[in-house]
Amino acid sequence: MWQANRFFVVAALGLLSQGAIAASPAAAPATDGRIRAQLMSRAAVTISSELPAKIARLPLEEGAAFSKGQTLVEFDCSTYRAQMNKAQASLDAAQQLVKVNTRLAELNSIGALELTQAQGKAKESAAELSYMRSTVQKCVIVAPFAGRVAKRTAAPYQYLNTGMAVMDIVDSGPLELRMLVPSRWLAWLKPGQRFTVQVDELGRSFPASIVRLGARIDPVSQSIAASGRIEAQDAALLPGMSGWATFAVPK
Template sequence: MRAVRFCSHRAGRLAAVRLLVLLAASAAAHAAPPPAPAAATTSTAPALDKFDIRAQLSPRRYTTLAAELGAKVKRITVKEGERIKAGQLLVSLDCVIQAAQRDKAKAALAAAERNYAANTRLNELNAIGKVELDTSIAERDKSRADLALIQATLSKCNIYAPYAGRVVEQKVRAEQYVEPGTALLDILDDSALELDFIVPSRWLAWLKPGHTFRVFIDETQKSYPARIQRLGARVDPISQSVKASAVIDGSFSELIAGMSGRIELAPPEGRGQ
């Protein structure tokens, strides 16, 4: 009797184990399949490849005009933002001392020339020695050099515009004393506004000087024609990019230096990015 009970108990345990195995197998069969390996994610293209190329308008030429001698500012003929013409008088310095020195130099030269003329006549008459004649020649030449020096100094009393453009900033005021090297005015030439930007170096296969495109300017919310002027002489080995310079193709009064925008430039069909 005891043996029968033992067999029955053992058979029940085996049945329970089989049931657990079947349930585990069923659950594995109906479980969701493992996720497929993720496809290689396309690396995020850099901004250059998306053609989000930014650029800023800059003048063709710009400079700071400075005083070349120590003097008081007598007059400033222009104001900030004003247009100027090439050769226009911009700043006048008070050079009364230098003018007096010029008059003195002129008088000294006149005396030296009269002395030289007299010695030359005496030399023709053999009435003067060679040393005296040579000394009068040297005095004449020295007086000429002194006058040339003061005239060159006086030429620095008036500052003229080296080219047409606009006044950016006035740095001094009338009646102010300035030392040599003191900045007076910042000016720029806006006859042609330029654009400097960076493009992928692989664009060199098709991007050449003279290539036309458009640029959208943020401040005016308008698009303008532009033209490539030159390309950089060296490719950056890290970013694989190269500098490009362009110019606004035309004259637009609303555009001023410092404005910025987006270059509307893309490879032609078949060239890819």
């Protein structure tokens, strides 16, 4: 019985010591000035349908580059355009009725009520036309910035309901480095601080600098978010890559 208890105590102490070793990097992070960092786009957006319609044209494949204002998605909106033309015709008729009733009111041939009703109908038709124009404008989705297609989740001729995703796009501008640094580094780490980052996927190092620091310290990990930017433009750098950021920590 004593041997069994002794084995249990030794095993438990062994597990505790292993846990302490595993936790030691978190308890004292970045003692050598090295921090894990990840490359991320400054803007990553999911393009979704704003109306129920069938995709008429989806010109870009995954990985394709596009410029700001370029068409990303075009929907088949023949029904919505027909409704817009109908609203335009209703507005034209309502405005003509207002003109006629205004003239008749000047001749005292109709009362003020008939004129007011005609004017109200014209305003209603104008609002309907404005709504349909806004709807038709959603039939074409253009790029909000220059970038690349990260993922396509829909296909040409597919019918989409409102809110369904079409594609994910990322900004093609300079990538940002996101990392968590020890909060004690705030004594010397400021925007503009230079460092180097070695990207694992490329096996190369790049000069970089801090562009901003987070606004809140995590009380559990005693860390704060930091964003940096690689100073060199390199087409080989892609969002999602990661590596080690190395800082010169003051003694």
